[in-house]
Amino acid sequence: MKNNKLKRNAMPYLYIAPTVILMAGLLITPIVQVIRYSFYDNAFVKKNPLPVGWLNYQKVLTDPVFWQSVRETIFFVIVSIVGHIVMALIFAHLLNTTMFKQRTKTVARIIYILPWIFTATVISVMWKLFFQPAGVMNYLLGFVGLATKNTEWFSNKDIALYVVTYINLWSGYPFYMISVLAGLQGISPDLYESAAIDGATSFKSFRFITLPQLKPILLSLVMLDFVWTLKTFAIVWTLTAGGPMHATEIISLYIYRTAFMENHFSLASAAAVFLLIVCGIVAVFYTRQQFKIQED
Amino acid sequence: MKKSVKRMLALLLVLALAFSMTACGKKEEEKKDEEITLTFQQWFADECPEGLFQEICDGFTKETGVKIELYNAPNAETKTTLLSGAANGTIADIVGTDGKWVSDLVDGGALTPLDDLFTANKVDTSLFSDMWKYKGKTYAMPMVTFCYPLAVNKTILADCGIAPEDIKTRTDFLNACEKITAKGYLAYGWNASTSNPAGLDHIFLNSFWASGGKLRDDEGMFHFEGNEEFKKTLDFFKELVSKGYIAPGYMTMIEPDVTAKFGSGDLAFCNPSISMLSIWATDSPDLNFTVIPMPVEDGYTEKSYIDYACWGVGISENCKHKDEAMKFIEYMFSAEANAKLAQGKGCFPGSTVSNPDYSQQSENFQKAFEIWKAGIARAEWNAAIEASTLRTGVLENVLKYVNGEVDMDTALAGCQKVCDDVYKK
Numbered sequence: 001m002k003n004n005k006l007k008r009n010a011m012p013y014l015y016i017a018p019t020v021i022l023m024a025g026l027l028i029t030p031i032v033q034v035i036r037y038s039f040y041d042n043a044f045v046k047k048n049p050l051p052v053g054w055l056n057y058q059k060v061l062t063d064p065v066f067w068q069s070v071r072e073t074i075f076f077v078i079v080s081i082v083g084h085i086v087m088a089l090i091f092a093h094l095l096n097t098t099m100f101k102q103r104t105k106t107v108a109r110i111i112y113i114l115p116w117i118f119t120a121t122v123i124s125v126m127w128k129l130f131f132q133p134a135g136v137m138n139y140l141l142g143f144v145g146l147a148t149k150n151t152e153w154f155s156n157k158d159i160a161l162y163v164v165t166y167i168n169l170w171s172g173y174p175f176y177m178i179s180v181l182a183g184l185q186g187i188s189p190d191l192y193e194s195a196a197i198d199g200a201t202s203f204k205s206f207r208f209i210t211l212p213q214l215k216p217i218l219l220s221l222v223m224l225d226f227v228w229t230l231k232t233f234a235i236v237w238t239l240t241a242g243g244p245m246h247a248t249e250i251i252s253l254y255i256y257r258t259a260f261m262e263n264h265f266s267l268a269s270a271a272a273v274f275l276l277i278v279c280g281i282v283a284v285f286y287t288r289q290q291f292k293i294q295e296d
Numbered sequence: 297m298k299k300s301v302k303r304m305l306a307l308l309l310v311l312a313l314a315f316s317m318t319a320c321g322k323k324e325e326e327k328k329d330e331e332i333t334l335t336f337q338q339w340f341a342d343e344c345p346e347g348l349f350q351e352i353c354d355g356f357t358k359e360t361g362v363k364i365e366l367y368n369a370p371n372a373e374t375k376t377t378l379l380s381g382a383a384n385g386t387i388a389d390i391v392g393t394d395g396k397w398v399s400d401l402v403d404g405g406a407l408t409p410l411d412d413l414f415t416a417n418k419v420d421t422s423l424f425s426d427m428w429k430y431k432g433k434t435y436a437m438p439m440v441t442f443c444y445p446l447a448v449n450k451t452i453l454a455d456c457g458i459a460p461e462d463i464k465t466r467t468d469f470l471n472a473c474e475k476i477t478a479k480g481y482l483a484y485g486w487n488a489s490t491s492n493p494a495g496l497d498h499i500f501l502n503s504f505w506a507s508g509g510k511l512r513d514d515e516g517m518f519h520f521e522g523n524e525e526f527k528k529t530l531d532f533f534k535e536l537v538s539k540g541y542i543a544p545g546y547m548t549m550i551e552p553d554v555t556a557k558f559g560s561g562d563l564a565f566c567n568p569s570i571s572m573l574s575i576w577a578t579d580s581p582d583l584n585f586t587v588i589p590m591p592v593e594d595g596y597t598e599k600s601y602i603d604y605a606c607w608g609v610g611i612s613e614n615c616k617h618k619d620e621a622m623k624f625i626e627y628m629f630s631a632e633a634n635a636k637l638a639q640g641k642g643c644f645p646g647s648t649v650s651n652p653d654y655s656q657q658s659e660n661f662q663k664a665f666e667i668w669k670a671g672i673a674r675a676e677w678n679a680a681i682e683a684s685t686l687r688t689g690v691l692e693n694v695l696k697y698v699n700g701e702v703d704m705d706t707a708l709a710g711c712q713k714v715c716d717d718v719y720k721k
Contacts, residue, residue: 045379047405133544155547241491244547262685263400
C-alpha cells in the first residue's frame with residue numbers, strides 16, 4: 001500500500017528526470033563552469049588556475065574595447081529589433097491584404113521568406129560579393145556617381161557597422177514576418193468591419209485594432225529578437241570578423257576573440273557572465289509575458 | 297618442529313621464491329613486448345596529400361615497432377585542443393605546434409622541455425634548423441617551413457612595361473605600383489584584418505625583416521621606439537596606402553581573400569605561402585606569374601631575412617613514453633623522412649640534413665626555394681609570450697599609423713606598450 005503511494009508520488013519526477021538530467025548536463029553545468037572560470041586566473045588553459053576574485057571583471061570593465069563592443073552591440077540590437085518589427089509589419093500586411101490574388105501572395109511569400117532559408121555562410125558570401133569594392137553595389141552606385149570601384153563598405157570603420165546591421169536585418173526579418181502574419185490572420189474581420197462602419201480610417205484601424213491585437217505577439221517577438229540578436233555571431237564573424245579595428249565587434253565576437261584567439265578564457269568568461277545577466281533579465285520578462293498571455 | 301616439516305617448509309619457500317622470480321621475469325618480458333602507441337595531435341596530415349603523413353609515420357613503426365596514432369584537427373582548432381587537453385590530462389603524446397603558440401602551450405603545461413631528452417637519447421641537435429626556446433629551455437622545433445616570397449603577375453607587369461627582376465628596392469616597388477595603378481590595375485594585396493594578424497607577419501614584417509629589421513634583443517625583449525628600420529617600414533606602408541597602391545578592402549581581408557584576387561589575375565603583387573604556388577599551378581593555369589624576393593630598403597646590401605610559417609613539433613608533458621617520442625621526432629628530422637614530407641607537401645625542410653628533390657615541383661616553387669636558400673629565416677614571434685595578443689596589438693597600431701590616424705611616435709609607443717604590458721606581467 002505504502003509502496004504504491006511512493007511509486008505514484010515518484011512517477012512525475014521519473015517522467016521529468018531525463019529532461020532534468022539533460023538540462024543539468026548540457027545547460028546548467030556549462031553555465032556554472034563559465035561563472036566559475038570567470039573567478040580564476042586563466043582557467044581552462046592552466047593546469048592549476050588560482051582564484052583571483054573579481055579581477056577578471058575589473059579587467060573587462062576597464063577594457064576600452066569592451067565598452068566599444070557594448071556600444072556597438074546596443075546599436076546593432078536596437079536597430080535590428082526595430083527594423084525587424086517594422087519590416088515584419090509591412091511585409092505581413094502585404095501578404096495579408098485582399099488586394100492581391102492568392103497566387104501572387106504565394107509567390108511573394110516564397111520570395112520574402114528566402115533570406116531565412118539561407119545559412120549564415122551563404123548570406124555572408126553573397127553580401128560580401130555584393131559589397132566588395134569591385135562588386136555590384138559600387139557598380140550600381142557608380143552610375144549616379146555615389147561610389148567608385150575603390151569605395152569600401154566592410155573595410156570602412158565609419159560605415160561597416162551599418163552595413164552589417166543592414167545585412168542582419170535582411171537575413172532575420174522573415175521569421176518575424178511569418179509570426180506577425182499568423183497574428184494578423186487571427187484578428188477577427190468583424191472588428192475591422194465595425195470600425196469601417198464607424199468611419200475609422202485605415203491608419204486608425206491599424207492603430208486601434210491591429211496593434212493592440214498584435215501586442216502580445218509583438219512583445220514576445222521583441223524579447224526573442226533581443227536575445228537572438230545579442231547572441232548573433234556567425235553572420236558578423238564571416239562578414240568582417242569584428243573588423244576593421246573592432247568597428248563591428250559586437251559582444252559575442254569580443255568574447256570569442258578573447259577566448260579563442262587570445263586564449264584568455266577567464267576574461268572571456270567574465271564578459272560572457274555580463275551577457276548571461278542581460279539575457280537572464282530578458283528571459284524573466286519573456287516568461288512573465290508568456291504567463292500573462294496564458295492567463296488572458 | 298619435526299625435521300621433515302622443516303624440510304617441507306624450506307622446499308615451499310624455495311618454490312615460492314622461484315615462482316615469484318619467474319613471475320617477475322614474465323612481467324619484465326611482458327613489459328618488453330608491450331606494444332607502445334604514441335598519439336600525435338596535429339593538423340599536418342589533413343594538409344598533406346592523402347596518406348602521405350601516415351605513410352611517413354608508418355616508416356617509424358616499421359623501424360621501431362612503436363605505433364603512431366594520428367589525431368587530426370584543423371590548424372585553427374589545434375591550439376585550443378592542446379591547451380584544454382593539457383588542463384584535463386587528455387593531451388596527445390606528441391604535439392604539432394606553431395612557433396607562435398609555444399609560450400602559451402608551455403604556460404598551459406602542454407609541452408615538456410626537450411633538452412634533457414636530447415642528452416638522454418643522444419640526439420644530435422644540429423639536425424634542427426631552429427629550436428624554439430622559452431625561458432631558456434627548448435620546447436619545439438620546426439619540422440618543415442613555408443616562406444612568403446613576393447608573387448608577381450607577369451601579364452600585368454608586362455602591360456605596364458615593368459620587368460619583375462627590376463624590382464629590387466622599395467623605390468622600385470613604389471614606381472612599379474604607380475605605373476600599375478595608373479593603368480587601372482590593383483597593385484598590392486594586404487590582408488590586414490586584425491582577426492587574423494597573419495598580414496602583419498607575412499607582408500608588413502616580411503618587408504621589415506627583408507631589410508634587416510629586428511624587433512627583439514638578445515634577451516627576447518621587443519623594441520619599437522627608436523627602431524629606425526621599423527619606422528622606415530611604417531612610412532613605406534603609409535605611402536603604399538595613401539597612394540592607393542594597396543587593394544581596397546584590406547582592413548577586413550584575410551589571406552584567402554588576397555590569394556583569390558591574385559589567382560583570378562586581379563592583383564599585380566601579393567605574398568602567398570609557397571603552398572599556394574602549386575595550387576595556382578593547377579587551379580589557375582592561365583595565371584602567368586613568378587616569384588621574386590621582397591624589395592628592400594634603398595641602399596640595403598646585406599642578406600635579407602625571410603619570414604616563414606612552419607609546422608613545429610614537441611612532446612607533451614603528459615607523455616608516458618618520452619624517450620620513444622623523442623626517437624620519433626629524431627626520425628621526422630632524418631634526411632629521408634623530412635625530405636619525403638617537404639617534397640610531398642611542397643614546402644621547405646626543417647632538418648639540416650634533409651635534401652629534398654624538387655625537380656617535380658613547378659619552376660616558381662624552385663625559384664622560391666632559391667630565394668629561401670639565399671636569405672636567413674626570421675620569425676620573431678616564435679616563442680614570444682602571448683604572441684597572438686602582441687601581434688594583434690602591434691597590427692592595430694601599425695594600421696592606425698598607415699591610415700593617418702596617429703603620428704609616428706604615438707604608433708611606436710602603442711606597439712611598445714602592447715609588448716611591455718605582456719612582458720611585465
